Amino acid sequence: MTGIMQGKRGLVMGVANNHSIAWGISKALAAQGAELAFTYQGDALGKRVKPLAAEVSSDFVLPCDVEDIASVDAVVDAISERWGKLDFIVHAIGFSDKNELKGLYADTTRENFSRTMVISCFSFTEIAKRCAPLMEDGGAMLTLTYNGSTRVIPNYNVMGVAKAALEASVRYLAADYGPRGIRVNAISAGPIRTLAGAGISDARAILSWNQRNAPLRKTVTIDQVGSSALYLLSDLSSGVTGEIHFVDAGFNVTSMPTLETLRK
Numbered sequence: 326m327t328g329i330m331q332g333k334r335g336l337v338m339g340v341a342n343n344h345s346i347a348w349g350i351s352k353a354l355a356a357q358g359a360e361l362a363f364t365y366q367g368d369a370l371g372k373r374v375k376p377l378a379a380e381v382s383s384d385f386v387l388p389c390d391v392e393d394i395a396s397v398d399a400v401v402d403a404i405s406e407r408w409g410k411l412d413f414i415v416h417a418i419g420f421s422d423k424n425e426l427k428g429l430y431a432d433t434t435r436e437n438f439s440r441t442m443v444i445s446c447f448s449f450t451e452i453a454k455r456c457a458p459l460m461e462d463g464g465a466m467l468t469l470t471y472n473g474s475t476r477v478i479p480n481y482n483v484m485g486v487a488k489a490a491l492e493a494s495v496r497y498l499a500a501d502y503g504p505r506g507i508r509v510n511a512i513s514a515g516p517i518r519t520l521a522g523a524g525i526s527d528a529r530a531i532l533s534w535n536q537r538n539a540p541l542r543k544t545v546t547i548d549q550v551g552s553s554a555l556y557l558l559s560d561l562s563s564g565v566t567g568e569i570h571f572v573d574a575g576f577n578v579t580s581m582p583t584l585e586t587l588r589k
């Protein structure tokens with residue numbers, strides 16, 4: 326197969342099923358010739374991820390829970406042993422206790438605040454630090470964020486705070502690794518129906534609001550996020566780093582509902 330990712334090898338973290346944003350990204354990368362390794366969190370998800378990996382001709386599928394740093398190290402060791410180098414990573418991991426993805430942000434507990442930050446934000450830094458030495462010829466790192474980082478979205482609460490820190494991490498990591506030719510970017514995706522998305526209270530109402538009020542009058546798909554990720558992970562974006570790239574049908578540029586919505 327030929328394509329713009331031909332000869333490139335990358336690690337995709339965060340496929341849970343065929344609705345996952347990471348799966349949309351994987352399909353776009355594989356269609357352009359990328360060779361992929363996958364991680365999964367726990368045996369139940371492993372059973373779903375292995376057949377998906379096979380669909381894109383990958384048998385390189387490893388368990389990894391980012392709360393257990395030894396499992397992250399084991400993934401990096403396995404890549405080092407099998408491939409010796411890495412061209413890109415996709416970090417599409419997020420978690421918060423769904424009981425705190427509703428109600429007041431102010432009610433967030435210390436325990437869930439820390440856990441959300443470690444899984445949804447700090448894991449990207451830990452993975453980047455471990456993968457950078459495998460990117461001797463340069464590389465690209467990508468994470469997923471959401472508009473709730475800079476705007477108040479009902480119920481997004483502590484995830485919004487974690488995403489703000491994640492976006493700041495993108496900028497600091499871009500500065501750290503830029504001199505080595507490693508680019509670090511994020512896609513800020515509009516709301517999509519996924520396992521993680523379903524954990525946010527009133528997700529359906531938020532999707533509908535975006536669909537009615539985004540300039541393109543629709544919500545985005547995992548395939549649309551995938552093709553934008555392809556750009557950010559390929560040499561097409563060789564001059565881009567530290568960027569938060571919105572793939573949200575333009576919702577982030579609006580400051581009020583459409584007149585059609587208001588008149589209803």
Ligand code: NAD
Binds near residue numbers: 389515
């Ligand atoms: P998803 O449920 O398909 O993916 C979330 C992934 O995070 C799962 O694969 C899960 O296993 C993984 N994960 C959670 N805790 C983990 C841990 N401790 N160790 C390892 N992996 C862990 O949902 P998704 O919507 O595809 O989410 C992917 C990313 O996109 C997340 O960062 C999410 O915040 C972000 N995002 C989602 C939306 C949306 O509306 N769905 C919008 C913008 C950004």
